[in-house]
Amino acid sequence: MDERYERQIVMPEIGAAGQAQLRRSRVLVVGAGGLGSPVLLYLAAAGVGTLGIADNDQVSPSNLNRQILYGVRDVGRSKALTAVQRLRALNPEVKAIPHEVFVLRDNGLALVQQYDLVVEASDNLETKALMNELCVRAGVPLVWGAVSRFEGQMGAYLPGHACRSCVFPHTPAPGTYPTPAELGVLGASAGVIGALQAVEAVKILLRLDKPLVDKIVLWEGLWTSFEVVTVERNPQCPVCGTV
Numbered sequence: 390m391d392e393r394y395e396r397q398i399v400m401p402e403i404g405a406a407g408q409a410q411l412r413r414s415r416v417l418v419v420g421a422g423g424l425g426s427p428v429l430l431y432l433a434a435a436g437v438g439t440l441g442i443a444d445n446d447q448v449s450p451s452n453l454n455r456q457i458l459y460g461v462r463d464v465g466r467s468k469a470l471t472a473v474q475r476l477r478a479l480n481p482e483v484k485a486i487p488h489e490v491f492v493l494r495d496n497g498l499a500l501v502q503q504y505d506l507v508v509e510a511s512d513n514l515e516t517k518a519l520m521n522e523l524c525v526r527a528g529v530p531l532v533w534g535a536v537s538r539f540e541g542q543m544g545a546y547l548p549g550h551a552c553r554s555c556v557f558p559h560t561p562a563p564g565t566y567p568t569p570a571e572l573g574v575l576g577a578s579a580g581v582i583g584a585l586q587a588v589e590a591v592k593i594l595l596r597l598d599k600p601l602v603d604k605i606v607l608w609e610g611l612w613t614s615f616e617v618v619t620v621e622r623n624p625q626c627p628v629c630g631t632v
C-alpha cells in the first residue's frame with residue numbers, strides 16, 4: 390500500500406480497488422488557470438494516473454492572485470509546461486501531458502477522445518460551449534465550472550443526461566458579456582468551485598453513487614449560500630437534443 394494514498398484507501402468509497410482505478414484514469418483539464426490550478430493539484434495529489442493540460446497561454450503577474458500552480462519565477466513561461474513540472478514535483482507517479490493548444494472545433498474532438506473525462510476550467514463562454522459539444526459528441530463525461538467575484542457555479546454531464554447546453558442553450562457573442570478581467574475574481578472563489586469540480590471528477594471516475602447529473606450547483610460567497618438546482622434534459626437542445 391502506497392503511504393501517499395493511505396487517507397484515501399482507508400475510505401470504503403475508494404479502497405485499494407478505487408485507488409487502482411484512479412491510477413488507470415485519464416483526465417483532460419481545459420484551462421490551467423484559476424479553476425484549473427486547484428483541479429490539477431488535487432487530481433494529481435489524489436493519484437489520477439494521466440492528466441492532460443490544455444492551455445496555450447503564458448503566466449502573467451495578474452494571474453498570481455488565483456492561479457496557485459504558479460509563482461513569481463514562472464511569469465512569462467508556458468502555463469501548460471510549468472503546470473507539468475509542478476504536478477511532477479507534487480506526484481511523480483502521475484503522467485502529466487502538456488497540450489499547448491487553444492482547443493477548437495477542428496482539433497478538440499481527437500483530443501477529448503484520448504481521455505476518460507474532461508474538466509472544463511476555461512475563462513470564456515465559447516470554450517465552455519465547445520467543450521460541452523465535443524464531450525457530448527465523443528460520449529465523454531464532462532465536469533464544467535465558472536467563477537467570478539464571490540460566486541460560481543458548476544455541474545457535470547454524463548451521456549444520457551442533461552448537458553450544459555440544455556441549461557444554457559445560447560452562448561453570447563464575444564464582446565457582449567463582461568470578461569473575468571472586467572468582473573474580477575477572488576482567488577479563493579476559484580478554489581471553492583475548482584475543489585468541487587475535483588470532487589465530482591473523482592466521483593465520476595470511481596462511479597460512486599450519486600454523480601451531479603441533471604443538477605447544477607450555485608455558490609454565493611458574500612451571503613454564504615449553496616444551492617443545488619435540478620435541471621432537465623431538453624429534447625430540443627441544440628447539442629444533445631433528440632428532436
Ligand SMILES: [Zn+2]
Binds near residue numbers: 553555556626628630
Ligand atoms: Zn443538451
